[in-house]
Amino acid sequence: MSKNRHTIKQKALQLLFDWLGGAYLIATLHRIVWRVVLIGDSLPAAHSTLIANVPDWAIYALAGVLIAIAASVSGASLGLLVRGELSIGSWQRAAALHWASALLAVTFVTGWVVTNISLVDMFSGERIHAAGRIFSSLLTPHFAILPQALSAIVETVYLAFMATVLALPASLVLSFLSARNLMKDSLWKRFVYTVLRALTNFIRSIEPLVWAVIFTVWVKVGPFPGMLALMVHTISSLVKQYSEQIEDIDPGPVEAIASTGARPLQIVWFGVVPQVAIPFLSFTIYRWDINVRMATVIGLVGGGGIGTMLNQYQMLAQWHEVGTIVLVIALVVWVMDYVSARIREALV
Amino acid sequence: MKLLELRRLSKVYPNGTRALDSVTLSVDRGEFIAVIGLSGSGKSTLLRCINRLIEPTDGTILFDGSDVTHITGEQLRRYRSRIGMIFQQFNxxxxxxxxxxxxxxxxxxxxxxxxxxxxxxxxxxxxxxxxxxxxxxxxxxxxxxxxxxxxxxxxxxxxxxxxxxPQLLLADEPVASLDPATSHSVMRYLGYINRELGMTVVCNLHFLSLVREYSTRAVALKAGVVVFDGSPAEIDQEWFRHIYGEDAVEVEIR
Incomplete structure (x- = not known):
């Protein structure tokens, strides 16, 4: 019964896969390869494609259905290919592989078209001249703003440090509550686990840059919103790393401690914590390192520190000063990277 | 005299495996019971059901005269603290x-x-x-x-x-990761604890030679069912084949 349902589900997934693969192939072949590349139409604007060309989309979808049916009947199916159910040497497998390569090829062509790749824009005389102008300015930094740049980057490093440290307590607590192996033995524990996992996954999927924009509206522009943005992102990232580490532990000591009649908190403290303490420390230091780099980017949208300064000089097109700032950033990031790598090595 | 009594104890895992099938067993104070059987015969599950690291699906566990099958929380903790356990991987x-x-x-x-x-x-x-x-x-x-x-x-x-x-010591394959000489040393300490400290021991073992040397009673499991319960000396070739299968050959650890 359940086995039957399983195969029905697999069959449905296979048909869906083949339908999408077929429809996408026909759509890109017609729209991009035929109309844009061969005929020379310009790429239609995004909003017009959806509404004005409904009949086209219907035809692509229908073609997809036909291809899915044909694939299902003949066995030359993408769905079967990815599940590894086509025997090596069969014509069905060869056909499915050709189909997959065709998908890759049309995706490449489409990608080329939509990103407006143009060698002319990059290497014509005028463009080369522009490139020379910015590189020669960047490479001849003006050191008058060096003291200002240094104090800005110190602000960035402290900002990253605070974001990491303030994220720690919440990350530690939440990571134990988001570890599957600790949260499986009752219904409400599984509920907390599921909710927390979903929440942290959602928060992590929002870029720190977006958080920075949100916080610059919430509190005022400056290092504080930048720190808050990094802190939120750090919590969601550390919870993921920490909880995966907890799920990876040897369950033996946990079982042994539980068998002595220890209380739940003692079981975690003696059975789990010693196994994860060093990896946790290593992740945390690495996160600070990452935060220094991210703080620079966040500064671009008003999150304070060296990023904000970079943004100001870039707006004024003062490329010599921008060069100085980039140099300072590169130096500090390199030092942080080196130091954090050495500390983490020493820990393991 | 009776310390532990299992009545028709069964464990069915969520995937449908019947690890224990109506196991009835009583353990007297001071005994050294060896539990034998193939890997997967339910030995580990049996031990973990006794101290409730694994929840039995059916049956009753009586320890020191009281029913501990369904106790929870503080009661379960206190019960576990009366039973020691050692493991194959030491933990x-x-x-x-x-x-x-x-x-x-x-x-x-x-x-x-x-x-x-x-x-x-x-x-x-x-x-x-x-x-x-x-x-x-x-x-x-x-x-x-x-x-x-x-x-x-x-x-x-x-x-x-x-x-x-503890009033009872559970030992889950305590010497399976050790070399023969070390195995004997560890088994001797278990024997000493049993005889001199009067502690009841239930121990899963692979090697019959160790069973004969250290245990006072052997219990054999086969697919979750108790197929032998008696003196280790009674396990002859015929019993051995019955417990371990027709093709099994006894290997000794000296």
């Missing part, structure tokens, strides 16, 4: 000292906060050192547990279990 906390590991056996009787900050009563510390003397490694009290050899780690695990002053 020590490798980064902690030997003494700290032994003290972990007393967690059930120390407050959560006190144990976390390492505030154990002096009497418990002395007891931990005494227990390390019993298993012959008092000199290793302050080294890291993971720096010891396998046999020494298993002895630390025994000392940890002794901290509970």
């Amino acid at each position: 020590l906390v490798g980064r902690y000292s030997v003494l700290s590991n032994v003290l972990m056996g007393a967690l059930g009787s120390v407050g959560t906060f006190d144990s976390i900050v390492g505030r154990y009563p002096p009497a418990l510390r002395q007891m931990a050192l005494r227990n390390l003397e019993i298993v012959g490694i008092a000199d290793k009290a302050h080294v890291r547990a993971d720096s010891l050899s396998g046999g020494q780690q298993q002895r630390v695990a025994i000392a940890r279990a002794l901290m509970q002053e």
Whole structure:
């Protein structure tokens, strides 16, 4: 019964896969390869494609259905290919592989078209001249703003440090509550686990840059919103790393401690914590390192520190000063990277 | 005399495996029971059902006259603290000292906060050192547990279990990861604890030679069913084939 349902589900997934693969192939072949590349139409604007060309989309979808049916009947199916159910040497497998390569090829062509790749824009005389102008300015930094740049980057490093440290307590607590192996033995524990996992996954999927924009509206522009943005992102990232580490532990000591009649908190403290303490420390230091780099980017949208300064000089097109700032950033990031790598090595 | 009684105990795992099938077994005080059987015959499940690390699906567990099949929370904790357990992989906390590991056996009787900050009563510390003397490694009290050899780690695990002053000691394949010489050393300590300290032992074992040498009674499981319950001396070739299958050949550990 359940086995039957399983195969029905697999069959449905296979048909869906083949339908999408077929429809996408026909759509890109017609729209991009035929109309844009061969005929020379310009790429239609995004909003017009959806509404004005409904009949086209219907035809692509229908073609997809036909291809899915044909694939299902003949066995030359993408769905079967990815599940590894086509025997090596069969014509069905060869056909499915050709189909997959065709998908890759049309995706490449489409990608080329939509990103407006143009060698002319990059290497014509005028463009080369522009490139020379910015590189020669960047490479001849003006050191008058060096003291200002240094104090800005110190602000960035402290900002990253605070974001990491303030994220720690919440990350530690939440990571134990988001570890599957600790949260499986009752219904409400599984509920907390599921909710927390979903929440942290959602928060992590929002870029720190977006958080920075949100916080610059919430509190005022400056290092504080930048720190808050990094802190939120750090919590969601550390919870993921920490909880995966907890799920990876040897369950033996946990079982042994539980068998002595220890209380739940003692079981975690003696059975789990010693196994994860060093990896946790290593992740945390690495996160600070990452935060220094991210703080620079966040500064671009008003999150304070060296990023904000970079943004100001870039707006004024003062490329010599921008060069100085980039140099300072590169130096500090390199030092942080080196130091954090050495500390983490020493820990393991 | 009766310490533990299992009545028609069954365990069916969520995937449908019937690990224990209506096991009825009674354990008298002072016995050294060896549980034998092929891998997957339900030996580990049996031991873990006794101290409720695994929940039995059906049946009754009576310990010291009281029904412990469904107790929870504080009651379950107190019940577990009366039963020591040692494991095939020793399950020590490798980064902690030997003494700290032994003290972990007393967690059930120390407050959560006190144990976390390492505030154990002096009497418990002395007891931990005494227990390390019993298993012959008092000199290793302050080294890291993971720096010891396998046999020494298993002895630390025994000392940890002794901290509970248990009425019953469960041993899950205690020598399966050890070489023959070390196996005998560990088994001798278990034998000593059984005879001299009067502790009841239920021990899963692979090697019949060890069963014959150390246990007072053997219980054989086959696909979750008790197929033999009697003196180890009674296990002859015919029984051996019945327990381990027609093709099995006995290997001795000397």
